[in-house]
Amino acid sequence: MTLRERIEAFSELGEILRSSLDGMNEKYSVTLANLINSQHLKNPWFTPENVRLAVKAIADELTFDNLTTWTNSYPALDSVINPLNIGVIMAGNIPLVGFHDFISVLISGNNILAKTSTKDAELIVFIADLLCSINPKFEKSVSFTDTILSGFDAVIASGSDNTSRYFEYYFGKHPSIIRKNRNSIAIIEGNEQSAELEALGTDIFSYFGMGCRNVSKIYIPENHNFETMISNWSLFSDIISHNKYANNYDFNKAVYLVNRENFIDTGYMLLKKNSALSSPVAVLYYEHYNSPDYVTQQIEIMKDRIQCVVGRSHIPFGNSQLPRLWDYADGIDTIEFLLKKYITGIS
Numbered sequence: 001m002t003l004r005e006r007i008e009a010f011s012e013l014g015e016i017l018r019s020s021l022d023g024m025n026e027k028y029s030v031t032l033a034n035l036i037n038s039q040h041l042k043n044p045w046f047t048p049e050n051v052r053l054a055v056k057a058i059a060d061e062l063t064f065d066n067l068t069t070w071t072n073s074y075p076a077l078d079s080v081i082n083p084l085n086i087g088v089i090m091a092g093n094i095p096l097v098g099f100h101d102f103i104s105v106l107i108s109g110n111n112i113l114a115k116t117s118t119k120d121a122e123l124i125v126f127i128a129d130l131l132c133s134i135n136p137k138f139e140k141s142v143s144f145t146d147t148i149l150s151g152f153d154a155v156i157a158s159g160s161d162n163t164s165r166y167f168e169y170y171f172g173k174h175p176s177i178i179r180k181n182r183n184s185i186a187i188i189e190g191n192e193q194s195a196e197l198e199a200l201g202t203d204i205f206s207y208f209g210m211g212c213r214n215v216s217k218i219y220i221p222e223n224h225n226f227e228t229m230i231s232n233w234s235l236f237s238d239i240i241s242h243n244k245y246a247n248n249y250d251f252n253k254a255v256y257l258v259n260r261e262n263f264i265d266t267g268y269m270l271l272k273k274n275s276a277l278s279s280p281v282a283v284l285y286y287e288h289y290n291s292p293d294y295v296t297q298q299i300e301i302m303k304d305r306i307q308c309v310v311g312r313s314h315i316p317f318g319n320s321q322l323p324r325l326w327d328y329a330d331g332i333d334t335i336e337f338l339l340k341k342y343i344t345g346i347s
Helices: 003-021 029-042 048-061 064-071 099-107 122-134 136-140 161-171 194-209 226-231 234-241 243-258 292-301 334-339
Strands: 085-089 111-115 142-145 154-158 176-179 183-187 215-221 270-273 283-289 306-310
Touching (some): 003 099, 048 194, 064 099, 099 122, 099 334, 161 176, 194 234, 243 270
Parallel strands (some): 085 111, 154 176, 215 283
C-alpha cells in the first residue's frame, strides 16, 4: 500500500466520522451513536459527552490536508519498507487515547498488534473495522489481542509510573517507547478575558481531568482574584452530578477538612495550594508566582513530567485536548521512532 493510499483511507475515515457525528451518514450514524451512548455502561467515566468529544477531536483532525502536512515532514514514508509488527499497549484513562499510536503505526506502513485497555476496547476496534472497510488492504495490518503481547519487533506502551516499570522489565530489551505519568499546567497572567478563562475550564474539566493533557495545576500571580476566575467556570458546575466524580470531590474535601488544610471550595471542584504537579480528581492545584522567570524555571525542572503548557505564550486556552497530528505524547516523535532503519528496515 502506498503512502497516498494510506492518507486517502484515513482522510475518508475522518469524513465518515464527521458525517456520522452529524447524523448525516445513513450507514454509520446510528451505529456510532449507539456506541457513543453505551460506553458509560462499561466505563462510568466515559460519558456520551466525553466520548463524543474524543471522537470529534480525532475526526476533525483527519483531513487530507492535515495528513499530507504531517507526513510531508518524513520523506522516508514514501520509501518501500518491510513492514514489521509494532506492539501497542493502550491506556484507558480517556476515550480513544491510543488512537495516535494506532494511526502512527499504520501511516508509516507497519503492522499494529494492539492490546487495548479493558476500559476502552470497543471504540478503537470500531474505528479499525471502519478503516478496513474503507481499504481492505489494512486487514492484514491490524490485529488486537487481550493476552500478553508476542511476535512484535518494537513496542509502544502507555501507562502509569507503576506500569512503566512492568513495561521496562518485559520490553526494555526491544526498541520501545514507554510512557509514564504526565500532567499539564496553565499559566495565568491575571488579565485574561472571560472567554479565555472559560476556555481554560475546558482544559481542566473535559474528561473529568483524567487525561495527561488536562490541566491539573495553574500558576497564578500573587494576590490574584480567584472569584473572577471561578465565576467563569460555572458552566462546568454540572460535573458534580456525575457519581464517581462527586465521590472523589467528597473524599478529598473530607481529607482536607480532617487535616485542617486550607482550600477553596467551588461546590464542584476544590482548589488547593500545592507545589506538586499531579492533583487528584476533582482537585486543581495552584501555585503563586512573583515573576514569569519563576514559572519558566519550574517548567524546566519538571519538563519530564509535563505534557502540555497552556497559556497565552503556549498552547491556547481551550486547546489542550485538541492535539494536532504532529503533537507527540511526551515530546517523542513516534513516526521518527518507527522510521529508524534498524526497526523498520527501510530499503
